[in-house]
Amino acid sequence: MLARALELTGISTTSISLVREHTEKVKPPRALYVPFPFGHALGRPDDPELQHRVLRAALGLLSEAAGPVLRDLPEDAEPGDQPPAPPQASGIKPAEQVPDDVAMETTQMRRYHERWLEKSSGRTLLGLTGIPATRFRGVVRFLEGFADGQDVDMAERPPEVPLPNFVRYCADDLKALYFEGHLAMKPAAGGEEIARWFWGETGAGRLLRRIRDRLDTSDDPRWKAAAFGIAR
Amino acid sequence: MPRLDRLPQISRNNLLTFPAQVNDTAPFVRPGKPLAGCRLAIVTTAGLHVRGDRPFTPGDQTYRVISSDTPTADIVQSHTSIGFDRVAIMRDINISFPIDRLRELVTRGELGGLASNCYSFMGAQREAARIESATGPEVGRRLAAEGVDVALITPT
Structure with missing residues (x-):
């Protein structure tokens, strides 16, 4: 929703999405779905190589000719043994x-x-x-x-x-x-x-x-x- | 995200009942130049702000400005929902605010430059009418005035 508001003012946006189900409904102009736990949007802390892969994939959506665009990060990299959400x-x-x-x-x-x-x-x-x-x-x-x-x-x-x-x-x-x-x-x-x-x-x-x-x-x-x- | 079936029930229910807006189309502005010539700002919904700035409250639809040259040691997070693991951002702020990674892309010539300011909103918003009608467009106008071509939107 924020992405749509910014795009309407003339800024090109690309978003990282952690909840594919919501992104499919809201339809931001460009979004990269990543399979990581909440709190891990860029993948894994202190892993610049993975973070760069995520960034390049998200920024790559800016060359798409039309949208909305929703792509999946082309890998299934759940970071290590971290659970999807912390225990309560x-x-x-x-x-x-x-x-x-x-x-x-x-x-x-x-x-x-x-x-x-x-x-x-x-x-x-x-x-x-x-x-x-x-x-x-x-x-x-x-x-x-x-x-x-x-x-x-x-x-x-x-x-x-x-x-x-x-x-x-x-x-x-x-x-x-x-x-x-x-x-x-x-x-x-x-x-x-x-x-x-x-x-x-x-x-x-x-x-x-x-x-x-x-x-x-x-x-x-x-x-x-x-x-x-x-x-x- | 983690598969829904792997989440604790409370998180799963929160997501399933989330009142996501449903749209058929999206506004779409192609950048007028290649990425290597674009100025980029991070706009995050991770509830980050400069230490000493006003913390966010739950459901807060205002925003905070984070100057791009703010030392990362001075950035804190008042989005502290217990639905996500804060240990990742304790270890490495780039997990939600990839400022160091973007600087590296600028150095390598893949990205034109960083904007003078980044912007931050609160996450986990179930009701975002003010962001949609007021604070979101306001940040968009500020970005445009600051010569920004591209915004990277990052969640918690």
Whole structure:
């Protein structure tokens, strides 16, 4: 739909499609269907050769004389052993023993995350709240108070950001700290392995399940929407 | 995408009930020159933006500008649906925003150049009337004003 809107203003577009069934209906001017999981539009991370093949195929559609054009990437390259979508928290049984002190656990994860930053030249998905990792103990205390049903807030929440959205950003930053920290420890870990570890074995995973429960019991659809995005 | 039958039920249901617009034809503008002479912008629906810029909210139909020379370390993602694996983009931003790969194509002479700005929208939109009527055309006009010939549209 976005492609059609841009094309109508005179820009030639070519799209990468992950859902062939939808693309067939919407009919963007040019689309390349790729058989990759969600989150893997260009194929595989750190695989420039495959990414170039995808790009050349998508850009090649620009020489077509008429459209709409929908082509399949001429190969069936499901990347490695990655599942089409990550497992949901509801499908992962928490371990019997999970750390109680999430603030302490977060401080330990921060050390691993610092290693991640060294390895990744500073690239991190952390940063939706604007609160630096060095002050995540405060974020954890806020989230714990929220999960306990207290009327809590943080001075760092911008006035225009509703509380449930801010809770969601805190949860996403916390996940980024843990997931990237885990990648620093185990560089070959895939998304499924990390999800199983986070939801099954960490205190932070248990805390986010409780956050989800509090948001989900609200009658406010915005709170429910935030719950849906934190854990299912 | 992964075959529908391999997806968790919740993701499969989301896709099967997705209110995709049905069209019979498509607008179609042929680029006036070969790719080696075209300026290209990435327009992504991966919910990316510069760190410190306003994060997207679910269903947000606004857009963010990402200057093409933004260091990739400064790009974050507020599209954080749990329906996709974020580990791929943690490892390599090119998985959704192939800026390094496109620069390589420019260096090799296969692509004319990169636009000064790329643009980003939120993904997983079930209702996109404002993108269709307002913010999408607005980005199109900005791209045209910035001398862009081609937009590459990338999902999450």
